Amino acid sequence: MKYIKSIFLALLVLFTIWSCKQNEIKATEPEFKVAFEKFTLDNGLQVILHVDKSDPVAAVALTAHVGSAREKEGRTGFAHLFEHLLFLESENLGKGGLDQMSARIGGSGANGSTSRDRTNYFQTVPKDALEKMIWAEADKLGYFINTVTEPVLAKEKQVVKNEKRQRVDNQPYGFNAGVINSNLYPEGHPYSWEVIGSLEDLQNATLDDVKEFYKRWYVPNNVTLTIAGDIDVTQTKAWVKKYFDEIPKGEAIPAMEKQPVTLKWSKRLFYEDNFARAPRLTMTWPTVYEYHPDTYALTVLSQYLTEGKKAPLYKVLVENQQLTSNVRMYQYSSEIAGQLMLNITAFDQTNLNTVANGINEGFKEFELNGISETDLNRIKAGQETEFYSGLSSVLGKGFQLAQYEIFAGDPGFINQDVKNILAVTPEDVMRVYNTYIKDQNFIATSFVPKGQTDLILEDSQLATVVEEEIIEGAEDTFDASLAAEYEKTPSSFDRSVEPAYGKSPDLVIPTVWKRDLDSGIKVLGIENTEVPLVEFEIEIKGGLLLEDIDNVGVSNLMANLMTKGTKNKTPEALENAIESLGAQIYSYATDNSVTISGTTLAKHFDDTMALVTEILLEPRWDEDEFNLLKQSTISRIQRQKANPNSIADNEFSKLIYGENNILAYDNNGTEASVNAITISDLQDFYATKLTPKLTNVHVVGSISENQVITALETINTTWASKPVEIPEVPQAITPETSKVYFYDVPGAKQSVITFGHPSLKATDADYYAATVMNYRLGGGSFASQLTQELREAKGYTYGIRSRFDGDSNAGEFSISSSVRTNVTYESTALVKEILENYGTNYNESDLEITKGFTLKSSARAFETLGSKLNMLSNISNYGYADDYAKQRQKVVKDLSVDAIKALAEKYIKPHQMIYVIVGDAETQLDKLKALGFGDAVLLNADNTELNKIKDE
Structure with a gap:
């Protein structure tokens, strides 16, 4: 993929599903729908249009129903390779292709992503460039492959191999997914290899291999075109037909048969990771494909087991045994199979057998108590907010529609999805646990730092990992400047003429309202009713700038502790109160501020701000939570020491600012400084460094100025002002020589x-x-x-x-x-x-x-x-x-x-x-x-x- 992670689409669909259920539950409220129009060209191209005139933009997404699952063994990585190639050149756009055009038309940047099952290409552009985008996408689909030459292929192989090194080879735990999938799925299964492919396969790919792959899968009858935004439907249809109609239909595309897997026995594997600084245990169970009836209950199960204070695994592993700071579990469904994954990065020197015992203890608690209706509803409550967030851009709406079209056969499948979610009961959640986890075989991987095999899960076998050897001068040379020579594909009109711009849209500046409150707080807002959401942030200036160089990390710990309970609410009670509103509230520190931010449904804004008021004015200072935060922060600092990107950032800051400048320091602190910080240090920072006089409040969404000011009344009248001076930062000195x-x-x-x-x-x-x-x-x-x-x-x-x-x-x-x-x-x-x-x-x-x-x-x-x-x-x-x-x-x-x-x-x-x-x-x-x-x-x-x- 170029820059976007392919899992984004799957998450977006989940947001859609969850929201729709909430809408149906609230029968008194109008159902929120994403209206669309769908038609099919004679060559099989599926086209979906959605009108949204809230902004003068249009999003165009071309999605091919081909991912790594359509590849052959020994020729892996082709789907992802094509994601790269299709941006480079086409017959009528010329060298530089869509990337070059994007710069001229003010687009968001031509981008794409590849998954096991599909590859997509997308961009949001000003609406006056819509015809240009349709012309360009058609050129990629029907007038591209002749431009791929040996030098082009050689160059792009190097780019993709660099991506694999960056995302996999040079990252802590980078090989984990590959080890899991090659052992979960049998040899030959389309999911047994990674989307990015192997470096050897990429190197061995020939030009003929590439052209064969393109001609088989990049045909109109295997592609969906989605256009969403400020569009004229009649005109857009005419453009689509003009540019796509004469692209010939390909051979029939067979449906992918479902290929679920079972494990005859559990497999335990380990690997000594060059970049890891903490042991990680990952457990994976085979489950079901996307839209299988059980996916809905599995999603609830994974969230209930791991997320929040009430989660059985969180209580055992994080709070009681303090083996880790985070437990992550998720259902990963794809087109023909699925897997349930549990991921735990333990604290330094923690034996993973102890972690495994803790997991079993958490499972036993779940078996004993199950999930209540209250908790089931609590889990669902926040998803409506997530859904609307996913629809705040026209590109998000386009993604959603394409996903249902390709994998469910109809964008309107959303209605059936809603029914499936509404049908989930506590009994369903326990049933899928018993079906897919209890007494079932699994894959367990232990990734540990070099020299720490004493921490791995017992009876583990060494995993097979192919590590590349970097050899001087081993790469093929190429001349990327060479122009491809080919006979152009015939067309009924001159496709080399780029369409003209439409009418140029005006820049519309949102109307800003401002209020200065008596306490010194400055409030700025923008009312926007496109979706029933509100996003907000309370930004208190200071943060790292107000810390002592010898005691760095106080503001970060204090900010994180503020959401761990209030004077009248335990950490669990506060968490439940937030989740019951479907809200999200975060507190964090930066170099310049301490910020409380969040997202909520507009109808719950008052209740959400009431909780924010408690968080800000009545922190709990919970000792147990403080100790957990210290431990998790130290673990994060330790892991950063092995991450090349974190190392580069931290060393650069030290060198550019110097040891006497607070900005030279990571606001997480050091292991020594965090160990030395006490809860009284946090209380002192809170009492002396936070003041309304240095506070800005920003609010955007479906909420009026008066509603915002009313919701801030208690903060305004109760929060005592105090003088706080932010020290002037010493000037960083530019080196005399490099x-x-x-x-x-x-x-x-x-x-x-x-x-x-x-x-x-x-x-x-x-x-x-x-x-x-x-x-x-x-x-x-x-x-x-x-x-x-x-x-x-x-x-x-x-x-x-x-x-x-x-x-x-x-x-x-x-x-x-x-x-x-x-x-x-x-x-x-x-x-x-x-x-x-x-x-x-x-x-x-x-x-x-x-x-x-x-x-x-x-x-x-x-x-x-x-x-x-x-x-x-x-x-x-x-x-x-x-x-x-x-x-x-x-x-x-x-x-x-x-x-x-x-x-x-x-x-x-x-x-x-x-x-x-x-x-x-x-x-x-x-x-x-x-x-x-x-x-x-x-x-x-x-x-x-x-x-x-x-x-x-």
């Missing part, structure tokens, strides 16, 4: 790179202009030079970006990526070269593309509740005008090539930059001297743990 720093992770399959220097704050005059300047450098994804050179031209990486990241206190410019280990120096040198030449080489074409994207994409700026909430945060935190989006349009329009060159020269400093690299020092460290910045500094030369791993 320096390379290396953190050794022996055996790393990729090097994580983070380069940068101090830069603009969000409140600085040039901040927005600098972000626009960065678009063609590394902020524009496939429109950026960094992506085009390191991914598309060289195949060094799966993705790379540059950005300006500032707030009201500090700012930095940074570049980040994960690159193949054996091109660490080459990647770094190429980034340096691009930075050196960016301003000099910037031209009118770059400016035109930048302006086109930036101006046109503003139509999508405030589509969702989340984007509106972010708008309020920008206004209150940085002093932006209410119409700052329109002011920014003027900034963009006024930019010239010379202005961009000046910005690049002033704010991009490749020779005054900190270069942080996390990778394999033995093979890569010495090469970096060739950059011209002297010897690289080894940051963890004395890290005995890593050196021990290396010696082994």
Whole structure:
């Protein structure tokens, strides 16, 4: 997949299901429906249209009913490979394909995802570009395969292999899913291999293999086209027929036969993970395919067993035995089979046999007590809120409709889904437990840190894991600049002519209301009635900025503890009260604030805010919960020490800010600081650092200004104001000369790179202009030079970006990526070269593309509740005008090539930059001297743990 996880679709469908049940339960309320119109072209293409005129945008999704399950053994990974290939080029879009067009039309970015059973391609665009998108999607489906050549295939193989290294090989527990699926499903079963495929299969794929796969599965009669948004149905139909009608129908596509599995015996497997710093136990039971009647009760069962204070497994493993901070269980249903998965990452040095015993104890409690009607209803209560959240974008609505069409045969299957959910009873939940878990065989995997096999589940066998050996110069070379030569596919009209834009939509700025309360609280809101939801945040300035450098972690622990009960509600009682409203309430700390945020149905806003009031004004300070939080925080800190991305971020912060700047520290703290923190430290921070005078409240949704102010009355009149001064952060100093720093992770399959220097704050005059300047450098994804050179031209990486990241206190410019280990120096040198030449080489074409994207994409700026909430945060935190989006349009329009060159020269400093690299020092460290910045500094030369791993 390009950037989105394929499980998102499955979750969205679950949100749909849950919501519909709640709607049917509330018979007095009007049923919420997503209206649609469906038609089929003569070639078999299924088309679904949905009208939503709330924003001037349209979402187009092309979904092919082909995933990894349609592949052949020995030729795995093809479905995912095609997800990549289809963005690159087609006969009439030319080289750069849809990615290049997206930059011009202001789209959200052409994207896609691949699952076991389907591959989709999607994008949200301003409505004036809808015909262009339909033209482009048709070109991918009917006029693409001729453009795939040997160099194109060779390059994209490298990109996909980099993705696998980044997501699997270079991640803690990355091989776990592969071990589970290859043992749960028998050899030859379509789910026995991973969606991304094997590196060997990808390397062995030939051009003929690829073309055969495309011609078999990428045909109109195996594809669903969904278009949702501000559309004219008659015109949209005409465009669809014009561009798709003459694409020939393919051979008949056979239905996938259901292939459930059974296990003759339980399998216990283990693996010593190079990146793990805590043992993880995963148990998997074979269950049922998607939309099987039992999926509904299995979903309830998994949630009841693990989520919340009343959950049997949570009570045993987290609260009573304190073996872990989190228990996760979920039903994973796919088209032809399914599996129930229980995942527990234990605390450091915890024996997984003890965890397994705790699981059995929790199961016994469930067997004894079952689930009550009250708890069944409690579990369902929050899903209506989730459902509406999933429908807050036109793309979400399109996904939902396509899912039902492909896997249930009808977008209207939602009505049957509702009936199935409504039929779930406590007896059903106990029945599926007895059918699929009790006394049933399972797969158990123990993933443990290197050298800690004493922690694995007893009777476990070593898992088969194929680890890639990174060899210098082993990859195929290719010339990505070569143009494909082919005879164009005939058409009844000239498809090379890109359709014109429609009428350009105006930028509509949401109306903002503001109130200053007597306590000093500033309230900003946007009323929006598109869905019956409200999103809110109470943001109290301070956070890490108000902490002592010698005692970091207090604000994080305090914020997390605030939702663990109130003066008059135990932690369990508070949790039940929130869930009974179908609400979500979070409390967390950042570098700049302590925030209480949440989502609720509009009809429950008052009740939700009453609970927020208790959380804010009457914290419980529960000692047991405090101890659990400390333990889980320490465990998280320990795991971060082995995660290359976390290492890079933390080391970069230390180097850019210096040891005397609080911003150099992760707000989780260190193992030592968290161990030293007492509950009185939290109480003191609460009493002395939180004040309404530094508080902004942001509210967006189907709620009026007066309702919001009324709901805040108790907070306004009861919360005592106190003077709190936020200290001025020391200025980060830009290095006089660049320096390379290396953190050794022996055996790393990729090097994580983070380069940068101090830069603009969000409140600085040039901040927005600098972000626009960065678009063609590394902020524009496939429109950026960094992506085009390191991914598309060289195949060094799966993705790379540059950005300006500032707030009201500090700012930095940074570049980040994960690159193949054996091109660490080459990647770094190429980034340096691009930075050196960016301003000099910037031209009118770059400016035109930048302006086109930036101006046109503003139509999508405030589509969702989340984007509106972010708008309020920008206004209150940085002093932006209410119409700052329109002011920014003027900034963009006024930019010239010379202005961009000046910005690049002033704010991009490749020779005054900190270069942080996390990778394999033995093979890569010495090469970096060739950059011209002297010897690289080894940051963890004395890290005995890593050196021990290396010696082994």
